[in-house]
Amino acid sequence: MSNRRRFLRKLSASFLASGMFIGNSSAAFSKSKIDHTLSEADFWEEIRNGFPLTRKRVYLNNGTFGPAPYAVSQAMNACLEEINSSGEYGHFDQERAQLAGFLGVETDELSLTHNTTEGINIMVWGLPLNKGDEVILTTHEHVGNGLPWLNRAKLDGIIIKTFEPQDTQAKNLEAIKNLINTKTRVIAVPHVTCTTGVVFPIKEIADLARSKGIYSAIDGAHGAGTFNLNISELGCDFYAGCFHKWLLGPVGTGFLYVKKELLDELQAIQVGGYSDDGWDMTSNPPALYGLNPTAHRYDYGTQSRALYVGAAAAAKYHLEIGKDKVEARIKDLNEYLYLGLQDLGSKIQILTPAEKESRIAMISFKSELKDFKELGNELAKNGFRIRQVPESGVNAIRVSTHIYNSKSEIESLLKAIEKILG
Numbered sequence: 001m002s003n004r005r006r007f008l009r010k011l012s013a014s015f016l017a018s019g020m021f022i023g024n025s026s027a028a029f030s031k032s033k034i035d036h037t038l039s040e041a042d043f044w045e046e047i048r049n050g051f052p053l054t055r056k057r058v059y060l061n062n063g064t065f066g067p068a069p070y071a072v073s074q075a076m077n078a079c080l081e082e083i084n085s086s087g088e089y090g091h092f093d094q095e096r097a098q099l100a101g102f103l104g105v106e107t108d109e110l111s112l113t114h115n116t117t118e119g120i121n122i123m124v125w126g127l128p129l130n131k132g133d134e135v136i137l138t139t140h141e142h143v144g145n146g147l148p149w150l151n152r153a154k155l156d157g158i159i160i161k162t163f164e165p166q167d168t169q170a171k172n173l174e175a176i177k178n179l180i181n182t183k184t185r186v187i188a189v190p191h192v193t194c195t196t197g198v199v200f201p202i203k204e205i206a207d208l209a210r211s212k213g214i215y216s217a218i219d220g221a222h223g224a225g226t227f228n229l230n231i232s233e234l235g236c237d238f239y240a241g242c243f244h245k246w247l248l249g250p251v252g253t254g255f256l257y258v259k260k261e262l263l264d265e266l267q268a269i270q271v272g273g274y275s276d277d278g279w280d281m282t283s284n285p286p287a288l289y290g291l292n293p294t295a296h297r298y299d300y301g302t303q304s305r306a307l308y309v310g311a312a313a314a315a316k317y318h319l320e321i322g323k324d325k326v327e328a329r330i331k332d333l334n335e336y337l338y339l340g341l342q343d344l345g346s347k348i349q350i351l352t353p354a355e356k357e358s359r360i361a362m363i364s365f366k367s368e369l370k371d372f373k374e375l376g377n378e379l380a381k382n383g384f385r386i387r388q389v390p391e392s393g394v395n396a397i398r399v400s401t402h403i404y405n406s407k408s409e410i411e412s413l414l415k416a417i418e419k420i421l422g
Contacts, residue, residue: 034321050069051069058405066249067404076306092305096110104231109257109294111257111297111299116241117144119256122268123240124188126267127266129156129186133183134159136187137149138165167354169199169357176189180214185215187209191221196398197359197364210235215237217236243314247314249313330360330361337410344414364397
């Protein structure tokens with residue numbers, strides 16, 4: 001290890017030990033204390049009160065962005081104040097460890113990125129692929145997963161194979177099996193599709209990939225903060241995600257999980273400060289002695305510690321509620337919405353699977369009575385923030401529900417849809 005790296009690690013450790021930067025202080029999290037003695041209705045209303053999110057409209061677009069609770073902004077503000085008063089921005093080793101624990105991975109397996117797309121690009125360009133190698137994706141990819149793979153196909157000649165998401169986990173697993181051949185090198189599907197909220201059986205997909213000597217590289221943008229997620233238990237090789245959606249953390253924070261034994265197979269293409277394990281420009285010839293022996297090699301240079309303090313505060317917030325309780329609430333709201341949409345009968349077509357295992361937090365639908373853009377605009381005028389889904393020709397309305405939402409809000413949405421459609 002270089003003397004520079006030893007010095008920086010020692011400096012960071014001394015800051016953490018001195019408490020110079022706000023991490024787990026009670027002040028930073030004073031508004032995140034959860035009263036579990038309340039009735040269920042009062043409990044979730046109290047949770048809603050912990051968000052600055054406006055009540056002037058009903059926010060049903062968490063799949064795009066998850067508004068943060070007061071606890072997150074408090075932690076970030078305290079950190080920024082300390083940084084700007086001390087002049088020391090420090091590092092986020094402590095927050096990385098907290099986030100790794102939340103995700104169920106080892107700290108050395110976690111790279112902290114700016115968003116899911118950055119993590120996906122690290123996977124796409126770092127994997128040892130050659131011209132003619134095949135990668136399996138869906139026809140319902142987010143631009144953040146689809147475009148990087150298409151770009152590598154264009155530049156390096158890899159071949160993209162796709163399948164249409166099915167309405168059960170068993171059918172989706174079978175669809176992937178049917179595309180595998182001797183040229184298949186990667187299965188790169190989303191944990192949850194951004195279009196219709198289909199949940200893929202990632203553990204079974206990872207097991208299948210491993211049995212065939214194929215990499216599993218998962219787009220996990222909708223995984224952290226919905227499921228009681230433990231990435232290690234999924235068994236996938238790589239998993240990219242973010243903290244600004246369902247985890248309710250700040251924009252500009254993401255992560256990439258890299259299975260420890262694959263660190264030397266996933267090449268670090270872009271490197272910089274903290275990626276190395278020693279380098280020297282004064283030697284002849286100049287030398288790079290090696291890369292950081294952990295997944296930290298993939299994140300480099302100066303990053304905002306306050307953002308990752310915010311991400312860690314969001315994780316702590318979920319833990320104080322209970323990851324299992326968060327998942328149960330999300331599923332309960334999703335089921336309530338699904339049944340309500342079913343009651344609208346032939347006025348709408350629900351695109352999200354009926355199978356409970358194949359959905360968790362988002363439902364998409366459309367109607368033959370109104371164009372999806374017109375319906376979406378009408379809902380917006382009625383005070384509902386939803387997402388229109390033009391991707392892959394889905395042409396639908398997507399509704400995302402999270403812990404700050406209520407069943408009364410869902411009921412008001414259903415009434416508005418029925419009124420608009422006539």
